[in-house]
Amino acid sequence: MLEIEDLHAGYGDLDVLHGITLRVADGETVALLGANGAGKTTLLRAISRLHPVRAGGIRWDGRDLLAEPPHRLPALGIAHVPDGRGVLRALTVKENLELGAYIPAARAHRRESLERVLALFPILAERRRQPAGTLSGGEQQMLAIGRALMLRPRLLILDEPSLGLAPKVASRIFDVIERIRGSETAVLLVEQNLHRALAIADRGYVLETGRIALAGSSADLLRNPSVRTAYLGM
Numbered sequence: 001m002l003e004i005e006d007l008h009a010g011y012g013d014l015d016v017l018h019g020i021t022l023r024v025a026d027g028e029t030v031a032l033l034g035a036n037g038a039g040k041t042t043l044l045r046a047i048s049r050l051h052p053v054r055a056g057g058i059r060w061d062g063r064d065l066l067a068e069p070p071h072r073l074p075a076l077g078i079a080h081v082p083d084g085r086g087v088l089r090a091l092t093v094k095e096n097l098e099l100g101a102y103i104p105a106a107r108a109h110r111r112e113s114l115e116r117v118l119a120l121f122p123i124l125a126e127r128r129r130q131p132a133g134t135l136s137g138g139e140q141q142m143l144a145i146g147r148a149l150m151l152r153p154r155l156l157i158l159d160e161p162s163l164g165l166a167p168k169v170a171s172r173i174f175d176v177i178e179r180i181r182g183s184e185t186a187v188l189l190v191e192q193n194l195h196r197a198l199a200i201a202d203r204g205y206v207l208e209t210g211r212i213a214l215a216g217s218s219a220d221l222l223r224n225p226s227v228r229t230a231y232l233g234m
Protein backbone atom coordinates (compact mmCIF):
# COMPACT_ATOMS: atom_id res chain seq x y z
CA MET A 1 0.00 0.00 0.00
CA LEU A 2 1.10 3.53 -0.89
CA GLU A 3 0.58 6.20 1.77
CA ILE A 4 1.39 9.84 1.10
CA GLU A 5 1.22 12.16 4.07
CA ASP A 6 1.20 15.96 3.95
CA LEU A 7 3.62 16.09 1.03
CA HIS A 8 5.21 19.35 -0.05
CA ALA A 9 7.29 19.88 -3.19
CA GLY A 10 8.20 22.67 -5.59
CA TYR A 11 10.70 24.16 -7.97
CA GLY A 12 13.08 26.80 -6.65
CA ASP A 13 10.98 29.52 -5.03
CA LEU A 14 7.78 28.02 -6.42
CA ASP A 15 5.71 25.85 -4.07
CA VAL A 16 3.70 23.41 -6.18
CA LEU A 17 2.40 20.77 -3.77
CA HIS A 18 0.98 22.19 -0.54
CA GLY A 19 0.43 19.17 1.67
CA ILE A 20 -0.90 16.20 -0.29
CA THR A 21 -2.37 13.25 1.57
CA LEU A 22 -3.31 10.31 -0.61
CA ARG A 23 -3.54 6.52 -0.44
CA VAL A 24 -3.54 3.69 -2.92
CA ALA A 25 -4.45 0.31 -1.46
CA ASP A 26 -3.30 -3.01 -2.92
CA GLY A 27 -4.99 -3.77 -6.22
CA GLU A 28 -6.89 -0.50 -6.32
CA THR A 29 -7.22 1.78 -9.36
CA VAL A 30 -7.05 5.40 -8.25
CA ALA A 31 -7.49 8.40 -10.56
CA LEU A 32 -5.60 11.62 -9.93
CA LEU A 33 -7.44 14.41 -11.70
CA GLY A 34 -6.94 18.11 -12.12
CA ALA A 35 -6.36 20.97 -14.51
CA ASN A 36 -3.08 21.72 -16.30
CA GLY A 37 -0.43 22.87 -13.87
CA ALA A 38 -2.20 21.50 -10.78
CA GLY A 39 0.87 19.48 -9.84
CA LYS A 40 -0.10 15.98 -10.96
CA THR A 41 3.17 15.17 -12.72
CA THR A 42 5.17 16.69 -9.87
CA LEU A 43 3.36 14.40 -7.42
CA LEU A 44 3.98 11.30 -9.53
CA ARG A 45 7.64 12.23 -9.92
CA ALA A 46 7.92 12.77 -6.18
CA ILE A 47 6.51 9.28 -5.55
CA SER A 48 9.02 7.81 -7.98
CA ARG A 49 11.81 9.73 -6.24
CA LEU A 50 12.51 11.66 -9.46
CA HIS A 51 11.67 14.97 -7.81
CA PRO A 52 12.78 16.06 -4.34
CA VAL A 53 10.29 16.35 -1.52
CA ARG A 54 10.40 19.35 0.82
CA ALA A 55 8.29 17.98 3.65
CA GLY A 56 5.93 15.15 4.40
CA GLY A 57 6.23 11.42 3.93
CA ILE A 58 5.74 8.64 1.41
CA ARG A 59 5.43 5.09 2.68
CA TRP A 60 5.21 1.91 0.67
CA ASP A 61 4.14 -1.15 2.63
CA GLY A 62 5.14 0.78 5.73
CA ARG A 63 8.63 1.39 4.36
CA ASP A 64 9.94 4.97 4.12
CA LEU A 65 10.11 5.44 0.35
CA LEU A 66 11.95 8.75 0.74
CA ALA A 67 14.93 6.80 2.03
CA GLU A 68 15.10 4.79 -1.19
CA PRO A 69 17.04 5.93 -4.28
CA PRO A 70 14.96 6.05 -7.50
CA HIS A 71 16.66 3.03 -9.05
CA ARG A 72 15.42 0.84 -6.19
CA LEU A 73 11.74 1.43 -6.97
CA PRO A 74 11.30 -1.22 -9.68
CA ALA A 75 12.64 -3.85 -7.30
CA LEU A 76 10.14 -2.62 -4.71
CA GLY A 77 7.34 -3.20 -7.21
CA ILE A 78 6.70 0.34 -8.43
CA ALA A 79 6.66 1.09 -12.19
CA HIS A 80 6.24 4.60 -13.58
CA VAL A 81 5.22 5.36 -17.16
CA PRO A 82 6.07 9.06 -17.53
CA ASP A 83 4.26 11.48 -19.79
CA GLY A 84 5.93 11.49 -23.19
CA ARG A 85 6.56 7.73 -23.16
CA GLY A 86 10.29 7.23 -23.76
CA VAL A 87 10.57 3.92 -25.56
CA LEU A 88 13.95 2.98 -27.02
CA ARG A 89 13.33 3.79 -30.65
CA ALA A 90 16.20 1.84 -32.21
CA LEU A 91 15.31 -1.39 -30.41
CA THR A 92 12.49 -3.65 -31.55
CA VAL A 93 9.17 -3.88 -29.75
CA LYS A 94 10.14 -7.26 -28.30
CA GLU A 95 13.53 -5.97 -27.12
CA ASN A 96 11.86 -3.00 -25.44
CA LEU A 97 9.49 -5.33 -23.63
CA GLU A 98 12.23 -7.72 -22.57
CA LEU A 99 14.24 -4.82 -21.17
CA GLY A 100 11.27 -4.02 -18.96
CA ALA A 101 11.89 -7.25 -17.06
CA TYR A 102 15.42 -6.33 -16.09
CA ILE A 103 15.16 -6.91 -12.36
CA PRO A 104 15.88 -10.50 -11.28
CA ALA A 105 12.39 -11.18 -9.87
CA ALA A 106 10.80 -10.10 -13.15
CA ARG A 107 13.38 -11.79 -15.35
CA ALA A 108 12.44 -15.14 -13.90
CA HIS A 109 8.92 -14.70 -15.36
CA ARG A 110 9.95 -12.94 -18.53
CA ARG A 111 8.45 -15.33 -21.08
CA GLU A 112 5.14 -15.56 -19.27
CA SER A 113 4.97 -11.77 -18.83
CA LEU A 114 5.75 -11.24 -22.49
CA GLU A 115 2.87 -13.51 -23.49
CA ARG A 116 0.55 -11.66 -21.15
CA VAL A 117 1.55 -8.23 -22.46
CA LEU A 118 1.29 -9.32 -26.10
CA ALA A 119 -2.18 -10.70 -25.36
CA LEU A 120 -3.18 -7.37 -23.79
CA PHE A 121 -1.85 -5.47 -26.82
CA PRO A 122 -2.25 -7.64 -29.94
CA ILE A 123 -0.91 -4.82 -32.10
CA LEU A 124 2.43 -5.12 -30.29
CA ALA A 125 2.48 -8.83 -31.09
CA GLU A 126 2.07 -8.00 -34.78
CA ARG A 127 4.81 -5.38 -34.59
CA ARG A 128 7.20 -7.21 -32.26
CA ARG A 129 10.10 -7.33 -34.74
CA GLN A 130 9.73 -3.68 -35.74
CA PRO A 131 11.91 -0.89 -34.30
CA ALA A 132 9.91 0.96 -31.65
CA GLY A 133 10.67 4.25 -33.44
CA THR A 134 8.46 3.16 -36.34
CA LEU A 135 5.37 2.76 -34.14
CA SER A 136 2.57 5.31 -34.05
CA GLY A 137 2.17 7.49 -30.96
CA GLY A 138 -0.60 5.28 -29.63
CA GLU A 139 1.40 2.11 -30.21
CA GLN A 140 4.38 3.67 -28.43
CA GLN A 141 2.15 4.45 -25.46
CA MET A 142 0.99 0.82 -25.45
CA LEU A 143 4.62 -0.28 -25.60
CA ALA A 144 5.55 1.98 -22.69
CA ILE A 145 2.73 0.52 -20.58
CA GLY A 146 3.61 -2.99 -21.72
CA ARG A 147 7.23 -2.49 -20.76
CA ALA A 148 6.18 -1.32 -17.30
CA LEU A 149 3.96 -4.39 -16.93
CA MET A 150 6.93 -6.62 -17.71
CA LEU A 151 8.17 -5.71 -14.22
CA ARG A 152 5.04 -7.33 -12.78
CA PRO A 153 4.65 -4.23 -10.61
CA ARG A 154 2.42 -4.00 -7.60
CA LEU A 155 1.86 -0.33 -8.40
CA LEU A 156 1.68 1.06 -11.92
CA ILE A 157 1.90 4.84 -12.16
CA LEU A 158 0.55 6.26 -15.43
CA ASP A 159 0.90 9.94 -16.35
CA GLU A 160 -1.75 10.91 -18.93
CA PRO A 161 -1.55 7.76 -21.04
CA SER A 162 -4.26 8.98 -23.42
CA LEU A 163 -2.71 12.38 -24.08
CA GLY A 164 -2.63 13.31 -27.75
CA LEU A 165 -4.18 10.04 -28.93
CA ALA A 166 -7.13 9.66 -31.25
CA PRO A 167 -10.29 8.67 -29.36
CA LYS A 168 -10.22 5.10 -30.70
CA VAL A 169 -6.63 4.56 -29.63
CA ALA A 170 -7.22 6.21 -26.25
CA SER A 171 -10.12 3.84 -25.82
CA ARG A 172 -7.82 0.83 -26.31
CA ILE A 173 -5.52 2.20 -23.60
CA PHE A 174 -8.42 2.63 -21.17
CA ASP A 175 -9.62 -0.91 -21.95
CA VAL A 176 -6.23 -2.28 -21.01
CA ILE A 177 -6.07 -0.26 -17.78
CA GLU A 178 -9.46 -1.66 -16.94
CA ARG A 179 -8.16 -5.18 -17.50
CA ILE A 180 -5.20 -4.51 -15.20
CA ARG A 181 -7.73 -3.63 -12.52
CA GLY A 182 -8.57 -6.64 -10.45
CA SER A 183 -5.10 -8.08 -10.96
CA GLU A 184 -2.39 -7.88 -8.32
CA THR A 185 -1.33 -4.52 -9.80
CA ALA A 186 -2.68 -1.29 -8.32
CA VAL A 187 -2.86 1.69 -10.68
CA LEU A 188 -2.39 5.39 -9.97
CA LEU A 189 -3.71 7.08 -13.08
CA VAL A 190 -3.33 10.75 -13.98
CA GLU A 191 -5.85 11.76 -16.61
CA GLN A 192 -7.42 14.82 -18.17
CA ASN A 193 -10.23 12.64 -19.44
CA LEU A 194 -12.25 12.56 -16.21
CA HIS A 195 -15.12 10.59 -17.65
CA ARG A 196 -13.00 7.70 -18.84
CA ALA A 197 -10.72 7.78 -15.81
CA LEU A 198 -13.58 7.65 -13.30
CA ALA A 199 -15.30 4.97 -15.34
CA ILE A 200 -12.39 2.60 -14.66
CA ALA A 201 -11.13 3.84 -11.28
CA ASP A 202 -12.36 2.76 -7.85
CA ARG A 203 -11.66 6.17 -6.35
CA GLY A 204 -10.35 9.53 -7.35
CA TYR A 205 -8.66 12.66 -6.05
CA VAL A 206 -9.07 16.08 -7.61
CA LEU A 207 -5.96 18.23 -7.34
CA GLU A 208 -6.35 21.99 -7.53
CA THR A 209 -3.22 24.15 -7.49
CA GLY A 210 -1.31 21.69 -5.38
CA ARG A 211 -4.04 20.77 -2.92
CA ILE A 212 -6.51 17.90 -2.80
CA ALA A 213 -9.78 19.71 -3.40
CA LEU A 214 -11.96 16.61 -3.51
CA ALA A 215 -11.62 12.92 -2.86
CA GLY A 216 -14.10 10.10 -3.07
CA SER A 217 -15.39 7.08 -4.88
CA SER A 218 -15.65 7.42 -8.64
CA ALA A 219 -19.43 7.36 -8.40
CA ASP A 220 -19.44 10.19 -5.82
CA LEU A 221 -17.07 12.31 -7.88
CA LEU A 222 -19.12 11.83 -11.04
CA ARG A 223 -22.19 13.03 -9.13
CA ASN A 224 -20.39 15.95 -7.46
CA PRO A 225 -21.78 19.27 -8.71
CA SER A 226 -18.42 21.08 -8.72
CA VAL A 227 -16.77 18.24 -10.64
CA ARG A 228 -19.62 18.30 -13.13
CA THR A 229 -19.37 22.02 -13.77
CA ALA A 230 -15.61 22.50 -13.54
CA TYR A 231 -14.41 19.33 -15.29
CA LEU A 232 -17.23 17.65 -17.12
CA GLY A 233 -18.69 20.77 -18.73
CA MET A 234 -22.19 20.10 -17.45
Ligand SMILES: Nc1ncnc2c1ncn2[C@@H]1O[C@H](COP(=O)(O)OP(=O)(O)OP(=O)(O)O)[C@@H](O)[C@H]1O
Pocket: 011, 014, 016, 034, 035, 036, 037, 038, 039, 040, 041, 042, 043
Ligand atom coordinates in the same frame (compact mmCIF):
# COMPACT_ATOMS: atom_id res chain seq x y z
N1 LIG B 1 10.90 21.91 -14.11
C1 LIG B 1 10.09 22.85 -13.63
N2 LIG B 1 10.57 24.05 -13.24
C2 LIG B 1 9.76 25.01 -12.73
N3 LIG B 1 8.42 24.87 -12.61
C3 LIG B 1 7.89 23.72 -13.00
C4 LIG B 1 8.68 22.64 -13.54
N4 LIG B 1 7.86 21.61 -13.84
C5 LIG B 1 6.62 22.02 -13.52
N5 LIG B 1 6.64 23.28 -13.02
C6 LIG B 1 5.47 24.04 -12.54
O1 LIG B 1 4.86 23.33 -11.50
C7 LIG B 1 3.46 23.38 -11.60
C8 LIG B 1 2.88 21.98 -11.66
O2 LIG B 1 3.35 21.33 -12.83
P1 LIG B 1 3.00 19.82 -13.15
O3 LIG B 1 3.74 19.46 -14.39
O4 LIG B 1 3.20 19.00 -11.96
O5 LIG B 1 1.43 19.94 -13.44
P2 LIG B 1 0.42 18.90 -14.08
O6 LIG B 1 -0.75 18.86 -13.18
O7 LIG B 1 1.11 17.63 -14.38
O8 LIG B 1 0.00 19.64 -15.43
P3 LIG B 1 -0.38 19.03 -16.88
O9 LIG B 1 -1.78 18.59 -16.79
O10 LIG B 1 -0.22 20.20 -17.78
O11 LIG B 1 0.59 17.93 -17.18
C9 LIG B 1 3.16 24.22 -12.83
O12 LIG B 1 2.88 25.52 -12.41
C10 LIG B 1 4.44 24.16 -13.62
O13 LIG B 1 4.61 25.33 -14.37
Ligand SMILES: [Mg+2]
Pocket: 040, 041, 042, 083, 159
Ligand atom coordinates in the same frame (compact mmCIF):
# COMPACT_ATOMS: atom_id res chain seq x y z
MG1 LIG C 1 1.47 16.58 -16.10
